[in-house]
Amino acid sequence: xxxxxxxxxxxxxxxxxxxxxxxxxxxxxxxxxxxxxxxxxxxxxxxxxxxxxxxxxxxxxxxxxxxxxxxxxxxxxxxxxxxxxxxxxxxxxxxxxxxxxxxxxxxxxxxxxxxxxxxxxxxxxxxxxxxxxxxxxxxxxxxxxxxxxxxxxxxxxxxxxxxxxxxxxxxxxxxxxxxxxxxxxxxxxxxxxx
Amino acid sequence: xxxxxxxxxxxxxxxxxxxxxxxxxxxxxxxxxxxxxxxxxxxxxxxxxxxxxxxxxxxxxxxxxxxxxxxxxxxxxxxxxxxxxxxxxxxxxxxxxxxxxxxxxxxxxxxxxxxxxxxxxxxxxxxxxxxxxxxxxxxxxxxxxxxxxxxxxxxxxxxxxxxxxxxxxxxxxxxxxxxxxxxxxxxxxxxxxxxxxxxxxxxxxxxxxxxxxxxxxxxxxxxxxxxxxxxxxxxxxxxxxxxxxxxxxxxxxxxxxxxxxxxxxxxxxxxxxxxxxxxxxxxxxxxxxxxxxxxxxxxxxxxxxxxxxxxxxxxxxxxxxxxxxxxxxxxxxxxxxxxxxxxxxxxxxxxxxxxxxxxxxxxxxxxxxxxxxxxxxxxxxxxxx
Numbered sequence: 001x002x003x004x005x006x007x008x009x010x011x012x013x014x015x016x017x018x019x020x021x022x023x024x025x026x027x028x029x030x031x032x033x034x035x036x037x038x039x040x041x042x043x044x045x046x047x048x049x050x051x052x053x054x055x056x057x058x059x060x061x062x063x064x065x066x067x068x069x070x071x072x073x074x075x076x077x078x079x080x081x082x083x084x085x086x087x088x089x090x091x092x093x094x095x096x097x098x099x100x101x102x103x104x105x106x107x108x109x110x111x112x113x114x115x116x117x118x119x120x121x122x123x124x125x126x127x128x129x130x131x132x133x134x135x136x137x138x139x140x141x142x143x144x145x146x147x148x149x150x151x152x153x154x155x156x157x158x159x160x161x162x163x164x165x166x167x168x169x170x171x172x173x174x175x176x177x178x179x180x181x182x183x184x185x186x187x188x189x190x191x192x193x194x
Numbered sequence: 195x196x197x198x199x200x201x202x203x204x205x206x207x208x209x210x211x212x213x214x215x216x217x218x219x220x221x222x223x224x225x226x227x228x229x230x231x232x233x234x235x236x237x238x239x240x241x242x243x244x245x246x247x248x249x250x251x252x253x254x255x256x257x258x259x260x261x262x263x264x265x266x267x268x269x270x271x272x273x274x275x276x277x278x279x280x281x282x283x284x285x286x287x288x289x290x291x292x293x294x295x296x297x298x299x300x301x302x303x304x305x306x307x308x309x310x311x312x313x314x315x316x317x318x319x320x321x322x323x324x325x326x327x328x329x330x331x332x333x334x335x336x337x338x339x340x341x342x343x344x345x346x347x348x349x350x351x352x353x354x355x356x357x358x359x360x361x362x363x364x365x366x367x368x369x370x371x372x373x374x375x376x377x378x379x380x381x382x383x384x385x386x387x388x389x390x391x392x393x394x395x396x397x398x399x400x401x402x403x404x405x406x407x408x409x410x411x412x413x414x415x416x417x418x419x420x421x422x423x424x425x426x427x428x429x430x431x432x433x434x435x436x437x438x439x440x441x442x443x444x445x446x447x448x449x450x451x452x453x454x455x456x457x458x459x460x461x462x463x464x465x466x467x468x469x470x471x472x473x474x475x476x477x478x479x480x481x482x483x484x485x486x487x488x489x490x491x492x493x494x495x496x497x498x499x500x501x502x503x504x505x506x507x508x509x510x511x512x513x514x515x516x517x518x519x520x521x522x523x524x525x526x527x528x529x530x531x532x533x534x535x536x537x538x539x540x541x542x543x544x545x546x547x548x549x550x551x552x553x554x555x556x557x558x559x560x561x562x563x564x565x566x567x568x569x570x571x572x573x574x575x576x577x578x579x
Contacts, residue, residue, distance in 0.1 A: 032521075140502075144524060149545075151556040154495050154524035 001052040004029040004044060006037055008157050010091045012164045014056045017184060020170055021191035025054075034058065038072050048082035052190060055082065056183075058090045065179065083190055085183040093123035095160060096130075097177035101167045105159075106134040118177055128152060195291075195356050196509040197236075197475065199279035203296075204265040204272065206231035209539045216529035218497055220520065220559070221513040223533030224567050228540040229513035232533070233477045235276060236360050236511070237385075242295070242342055243357040247382070249342045250297065251307065256382075260299055260307055267539040273298040273310050280353055290317050291353050295339055308336040314350045321349050359474035363387060365464035367457040367484065374433075387464055391452070394425060394467070395434035406436075409466045412496075413438075416489050417459050424449070436463070458484040465493075469500050473508045482516035490518040494525055515567070521560035527553045532563055 003018060003025040005011040011028055018025050030036075034057045044053045062068040065086040078084060087094055096102055096117040103110035108130060120126050131142040141155030174181040202211035207228045221229045234257075241253035257263055264274055275296035282288040292315035300308050309329075314322035322340055329335045340346035347354045365387030369376065373388050380388050394402060402425055410423035422439040426449065437449035438459075452460065461484045468476060482490040493512075501507050514520065527550065533542045545553070545563060552562045 145526070148526040149528045149550055149553055150526045151523045151554060154498050154522055156524055157522075158495065 001025055001054065002027045002029055002044070002047060004037055004040070004053060004055045006030070006034040006057055007032070007091075009160055009164070010056050010058070010087070012161045013087075013091050013094060014054060016164055016168065017170060017187055018054060020184070021188045023052075023054075023187065023191050034060075041072055042076055045076055045079060045082055048079045052081040052083070052194060054187065054190075055084045056091070057084075057086055059086050059088045059179075060090065081190065081194070083186050085186060086179060087183075088118040088177075088179040089120065090123050092127050093117035093120060094173055094177050094180045095164065095168060096120075096123055096127055097175070097180060098169050098173035099176065100172060101163070101169055102130075105163050105167060106130055106138060108133060116176060118179060195280050195282055195352065197278060198281045198290075199277075200235070201275075201277040202235065203275040204268040205235060205274055205276065206263060207265060207267075207535075207540045208232070208542065209265050209267050211542050213531055213542055213544060214528075215509070215511070215531075216526065217501060217509050218494070218526065219509075219511045219529045219531060220525070221511065221531050221533060222515075222520075222559075222563055222567050223513075223540070223542075224535060224569050227533040227535045227567070228542070229533060230479065231540075232531075232542065233362070233479065233511060233513060235278075236357075236475060236477060237362055237383075239276065239278065239293075239341075239357045240360045240383075242339055243347075243354050244342070245344065245358070250295075250309065250339045251337060254297075254307055265539055275311070280356065282352075289352075291315065291350065293341070293350070293353055295341070300333075306337055308333065309339055310336075312339055312341070314340075314353070316350065356474065359472060360477065361468055361472060361474055362477040362479075363390075363464055363468045364479040365390060365461055367455075367460040370460060371453045371455075390464060390467075391434040391436065394436065395427070405467065405470045408470060409463060412466055413459065413462065416462060416486075417456070420459070423463075426451075456484075458486065458489075461485060462489065469496065473505065476508055476510045478510060478512045480514055480516075481512060482514060482519050487516075487518035490516050491522065493519055494522055517560045517564060519560075520564055521558045523553075523556055523558045525559050527559055527563075530559055530563055532566060534566075 001023060003011065003014045005014050005028070007030070011030055015025055015028070037055060037057055044055060047053050059065060059068060065088065068086060069084065096113060099110045099113040102113055112130065114120060114126060117123055128143055131139055134142070138159065140153060141159045142153045144150040144153055170180065170184060174184055196217060197215045199214050200211060202208050205211065208231070221232060223229050238253055238257070241248050241256065242250050254260060254263060264272060273296050275294070277292065277294045280291040280293070292313070294311060294313040295309065296311040297307055297309050299305050309324060312322065312324040313320060324340065325336060341354055341357070362385050364385055369386050369388045370390055397405070406423050406425060413420045413423060419441045420438060421441050424437050425434070426437045427434050436452045438455060439449055465478070465481055481493055497510055527545050530545050531542055532545065533540050549562050553559065
């Protein structure tokens, strides 16, 4: 099946969620940014009549998932096997939602982590702020060096990608992230159906 | 030691350059905007300072003479001038060096190329200032720099050594694969990797094996089916070779020699080798060539890894056109230099205020700066007939 995402990290999360339900992603689709996802939505609908398509995107600043779906959807009707899921607000909140795993990665007490990461306006910034208090080895990968003109560390995707593959627990994270809980439900329904 | 600043006058297609350099500096620009000419300055200084077979006159002649070196847009002032600032470390107590060299044709007579100025500053004190009285009394002295003379460069030997160790490699896989068939002619210092295998051969076996092991580890991540890499000189003629073992071959199919490696594998191998070799200034020209985007994306991360290791910490100057190489928002944009072609020659600048604002807000260099290097009418090339 297909997995269409807007960035590397979302792709790794999508792979993990599919794998958890026993679905095999054969074709990951990605071309930088959600503009691509939006422009190809009609194509994905057509494809999903043959092979299931899982689309993952970030809510970012849109008012709510329903509003975002409606504005993307226009007059399209989604076939059953197109699973369109939205991370509120960004996939980083799904990572933060596994407080135990994230606290272990950053070597900080889990009490410092937000209880309801989906209510954060900018979860990535929160993650970077937490990482800036992590021990040097992990901090220097995730956060830009002092004085550097960069918004994050060079190893951001690599470290968090590893984290999602090996440490992140979707079930635990879903307890603090309702949009993730819904995504897991839809994906396991898809797995049961096909 | 790292280069912190560079000023140029009338160098190749630059009338004037005045830019800071960082530990990792990325040079971006359209084709023919002068990226290679910019890197050439460092190779020029290396050739001037070379103890054997170097010197100012040879470095100029090797590049086609003053006509080829001097900027076409130079006005009345026809002096070429290079000023380079170097620093031993980041703190203020470390030694800071400035080396300045200027040269031009003498206006009359034999029209030799003479040093018009040569200065060395060490932590704010001028320790060399030419031409001096003896130079003026004997003008022939001005055909040579102090940098190229062991007796004269004693007080600033560290920078002479630094120039001498500058590494440049732009490995052209075909030159390496067909080295024997193409035959002997090879440029000094072998910039295009024809003699890459000799370079590997000259390394002591212990160091060589350790490096090849490291490289094999990286290649096994990047090249599907790749399994092992070894150094294997030809048993008959002793010529150096590298051999690789791939998984999909029959177990007894044996080892494949470098001429059977793909272009990408060879480029990556060359790149990894120079990264592990030495701790001097490294010039990389378009390291993305022949490589898959997924690998190119990791180049900045690999460079950072190398720099974290104190023993191998080195400054790297990279020219690139690659979106994949620059799309990591973790790239420190202070190290980005943009070359722009203008009617009066190329100009070069660090990123401006608007660009830094965009980068601070999470955009990448690929998004903000790279579009500016695209030629304005490139889409019309498609109409070419």
